[in-house]
Amino acid sequence: MEAVEFFSFPGLNADAEAPKCAISLAPSGSQKAVRDTDNRSLFFSSLGIDPSRVSSASQTHSRIVLVSRDASDLSHFPEGDGVLTRNPSLVPCVTVADCMPVYLYDPVSGFFGVLHSGWKGTGIIGEALALASVQWGSKPSDVRAILGPHIRSCCYTVDQERADWFRTSFGETVCVLDEQRARDKSPWPWRLSLAEANRLHSLERGILPEHLLDAGSCTSCNERYGSSRRQGAGNFVQMAAFAGFF
Ligand SMILES: [Zn+2]
Known part of the structure; x- marks a missing residue:
């Protein structure tokens, strides 16, 4: 089985230099920040990403989105469920295992990032768009979004x-x-359907339909992914969902 899966932002020219989006798959093992430090170092190094570039928060199923300007900003892992940056040397990262990772990129203002959106956090996309507007003058109509693999209505x-x-x-x-x-x-x-909830929420907040991609996979159905429902609460693989230039 593969170790990682990649996604591409929709609505961009083929030659655009956009951040890559990826998720670690089950064979890569668990990637939770702080707890799985050694395994994360191995995994990111295998992709040519220095682990010091990875920016993560301590996730609490909140709608708190953080801005990371340099590698030291989140080194104490503050509480939050999303990381945005405009620094191409950083790799924002969340962990998921049935919750939805959401990848964001605005080619105009240049911000990119990743959100962790479980059922409690649904609506975090709106928080991220509001923060990016204040921080960088980003307009939702410029933002590209990918709804990543998560537990879908077949299993949820x-x-x-x-x-x-x-x-x-x-x-x-x-x-x-x-x-x-x-x-x-x-x-x-x-x-x-978390996908439908996030689709409607994204459109309501001004993301254009042609800038929104649903990756389509169910983590609970498919053994290539980590899934808390399928693997059990004590024993599931936390996958790293991350975006960046690498
Ligand atoms: Zn399913």
Whole structure:
């Protein structure tokens, strides 16, 4: 199995010098910041990335987005679930295992970064766009976004309360009632689409449809990815999702 998967930002000229987007796959082992330092060093070095270039936060399923200007800025791993930069020597990185990584790049203002968007953090894209606007004058209509591999509605069932919150916050279409599960009186009868919630949220915040790409893969279905639901809470592979010039 491959060790890493790459994605390309949509809506750019073929010869554009855009940051690369990538995610470590299950054979690369767990990549959680601070905890898996040695494995992260091996992994990034194997891609020709000096580990000191990697900028990560301590993730808490928040909507906090941080700006990293140089390698020392986040070296104490402050709390946050997204990292943006305009420094091409840095490699913003989050870890995910069913939660959605979101890659962002604005070729006009030059910022790029990665967000960790689980169910609690859905809406973090809007926070990142607002921060980039204040920091660098970025316009959402210039921003390219990739919704990376995550647990999709084929595998992600939720209870009534979470379904209600998502439908109220992002739109009726983000959850679909699974009628078989409802008949069986399952406590989790709804199927939640984080992709649809993030798609609607991104468009509402001004990202253009032609600048938004859904990578399409389900982490829970496919063994090439780490998945907390499939592998179990105590034993899942935390994948590194990162963007940069390397
Ligand atoms: Zn699935």
